[in-house]
Amino acid sequence: MTNLLKTDFKRILKDRLFMIVCIIGGAFALITPLLYKLLFGAVDADDMLGAFTSAKDIFFDSFLPSGNFGLVVPILLLIILSKDFSFGTIRNKIIIGKSRASIFMSMFISSTVFMCATVLVHALLTLFISLIFFDYQADPFTVGDFGYLLISILFEMLVYIFISALISFLSIFMKNVGLSIVMYIAINFILSIAGSIVSVAAMFAEGESAVLEFFMNINIFTSSLIGASNSYIFKDIMYIVLPPIIGSALLVTFGILAFKKKDIK
Amino acid sequence: MEYVLRTFALSKKYKNHYALNQASMNIQKGDIYGFVGENGSGKTTIIRLITGLISATSGCYELFGVSNNSPDILKARRKVGAIVETPSIYQNMSARDNLKMQCDIIGIKDENKIKEALFDVGLIELYDNPKKVGNFSLGMRQRLGIAMALLGEPEFLILDEPMNGLDPAGIVEVRELIIKLNREKNITFLISSHILTELALVATKYGIISKGHIVREISAEELRHEFRKSTVIEVNDPYKLSQILPSFVSFKDISLLPTGAKIFGDIDLNLIFEAVIKAGITIISVNCNEANIEDFYLSIAGGIHHD
Numbered sequence: 264m265t266n267l268l269k270t271d272f273k274r275i276l277k278d279r280l281f282m283i284v285c286i287i288g289g290a291f292a293l294i295t296p297l298l299y300k301l302l303f304g305a306v307d308a309d310d311m312l313g314a315f316t317s318a319k320d321i322f323f324d325s326f327l328p329s330g331n332f333g334l335v336v337p338i339l340l341l342i343i344l345s346k347d348f349s350f351g352t353i354r355n356k357i358i359i360g361k362s363r364a365s366i367f368m369s370m371f372i373s374s375t376v377f378m379c380a381t382v383l384v385h386a387l388l389t390l391f392i393s394l395i396f397f398d399y400q401a402d403p404f405t406v407g408d409f410g411y412l413l414i415s416i417l418f419e420m421l422v423y424i425f426i427s428a429l430i431s432f433l434s435i436f437m438k439n440v441g442l443s444i445v446m447y448i449a450i451n452f453i454l455s456i457a458g459s460i461v462s463v464a465a466m467f468a469e470g471e472s473a474v475l476e477f478f479m480n481i482n483i484f485t486s487s488l489i490g491a492s493n494s495y496i497f498k499d500i501m502y503i504v505l506p507p508i509i510g511s512a513l514l515v516t517f518g519i520l521a522f523k524k525k526d527i528k
Numbered sequence: 529m530e531y532v533l534r535t536f537a538l539s540k541k542y543k544n545h546y547a548l549n550q551a552s553m554n555i556q557k558g559d560i561y562g563f564v565g566e567n568g569s570g571k572t573t574i575i576r577l578i579t580g581l582i583s584a585t586s587g588c589y590e591l592f593g594v595s596n597n598s599p600d601i602l603k604a605r606r607k608v609g610a611i612v613e614t615p616s617i618y619q620n621m622s623a624r625d626n627l628k629m630q631c632d633i634i635g636i637k638d639e640n641k642i643k644e645a646l647f648d649v650g651l652i653e654l655y656d657n658p659k660k661v662g663n664f665s666l667g668m669r670q671r672l673g674i675a676m677a678l679l680g681e682p683e684f685l686i687l688d689e690p691m692n693g694l695d696p697a698g699i700v701e702v703r704e705l706i707i708k709l710n711r712e713k714n715i716t717f718l719i720s721s722h723i724l725t726e727l728a729l730v731a732t733k734y735g736i737i738s739k740g741h742i743v744r745e746i747s748a749e750e751l752r753h754e755f756r757k758s759t760v761i762e763v764n765d766p767y768k769l770s771q772i773l774p775s776f777v778s779f780k781d782i783s784l785l786p787t788g789a790k791i792f793g794d795i796d797l798n799l800i801f802e803a804v805i806k807a808g809i810t811i812i813s814v815n816c817n818e819a820n821i822e823d824f825y826l827s828i829a830g831g832i833h834h835d
């Protein structure tokens with residue numbers, strides 16, 4: 264497993280696409296706060312829009328799996344991971360006697376590390392650049408806010424662990440880079456749209472929206488609970504933590520099972 | 529007898545079609561097993577099965593005496609190196625980086641192994657060459673694939689169509705490499721190839737596969753005996769001919785025919801003709817047959833096709 268991890272880390276690092284991921288991440292981190300500044304900076308601070316724009320908002324928006332970098336990273340990593348199938352190099356690992364479970368786990372762990380690292384660096388870079396133009400939040404930054412920020416980052420990473428499990432599953436299950444990308448975009452869009460529909464429906468349902476709220480909060484792609492306030496209640500933590508953990512566990516289990524039965528050409 | 533590979537009624541079914549049907553083959557330690565069959569006969573399917581790339585519909589196999597159903601099969605596979613169809617290499621990396629990746633997978637830390645493997649396949653000049661494998665010729669990729677397969681110091685090397693894309697010099701190099709590795713390192717080989725005459729230069733045993741069935745397994749020695757060069761002489765007096773021939777050829781190499789005789793092996797026809805003419809026998813016809821692996825294959829697989 265260690266040998267496989269070493270190989271997977273190396274092949275991701277050596278891939279030109281990884282360099283592109285880093286360039287895109289840097290570009291988005293620079294452009295996004297600038298765009299916010301252009302759009303909202305001119306608005307009077309007393310104006311509703313101006314008052315709501317903070318570095319904290321931009322920071323948490325940069326984690327969204329359906330927007331900008333959050334969409335680009337999994338797709339590019341999916342392409343890198345799928346190269347093991349398109350080049351046929353996955354065969355070298357099987358022929359030499361590596362178990363399929365360890366091959367899948369190595370793929371999952373390496374994609375998780377790279378995805379979380381790139382998304383985190385991008386988000387932190389976005390935060391630092393945002394702080395040039397905006398305050399972190401309307402209220403003064405406290406030690407409690409720092410703790411909340413760290414916990415929130417951890418929760419965001421759980422979302423990307425789930426996404427990593429999803430792309431590892433897709434690359435193994437589809438064995439075709441094009442189909443895997445289409446499937447990932449489709450899942451991302453469908454869940455994002457479904458999340459939007461549910462949240463609009465919840466607004467109109469008023470008072471009787473417990474079921475809708477449940478579906479809204481368990482949707483990993485649109486959950487708005489992370490970074491929404493300055494503290495978390497137990498119920499929110501369950502909504503934030505359980506779906507990605509259970510989802511990742513299921514995807515990894517099914518991924519290993521599917522890979523064990525899959526014929527490799 | 530130590531077997532490296534034994535398959536027992538191995539079958540692989542895709543929807544309604546059997547790619548491999550009850551195939552049983554036996555490869556002993558030290559063999560260079562030439563695997564012969566037409567396109568789609570099941571050669572690559574059996575190779576994929578024994579390398580663990582696909583699973584069997586029924587039947588089983590043993591690799592170094594370990595059943596494919598045993599958890600120890602993964603350990604047994606560590607003694608195997610293989611190229612299945614095309615070499616599995618990262619096109620966006622150099623030859624050295626590809627070999628390094630393979631070293632990492634296996635757990636080899638010694639950089640000299642990379643040099644040795646490149647040297648063995650005649651690609652040592654690529655050690656410091658940053659050229660991406662995607663720009664290599666097919667022949668170079670084949671050789672790099674063999675180098676990668678050699679890295680784990682396998683006891684059993686499976687090469688699926690290793691001569692594909694190689695130039696004549698490359699074919700000779702690969703052939704010599706196979707013989708050298710077999711003799712010096714006692715590596716057992718399973719080689720599938722369409723170039724039967726080329727296979728005949730290295731194989732010590734043959735397996736003929738047709739339409740998913742292993743039709744015949746035969747050692748090179750048996751094949752030489754069964755399919756030797758022969759000369760058929762038809763004469764007006766076969767009895768007289770049968771009395772003359774033992775003076776020139778041993779009894780075991782003579783097969784009498786109603787119209788003359790069939791003589792196996794290399795013979796000096798001039799001497800026989802002289803004696804035949806002296807004895808007053810009239811020669812009606814003389815036919816020489818240079819039998820080889822191709823004739824053998826066609827006699828088996830060809831017959832099956834016409835069924």
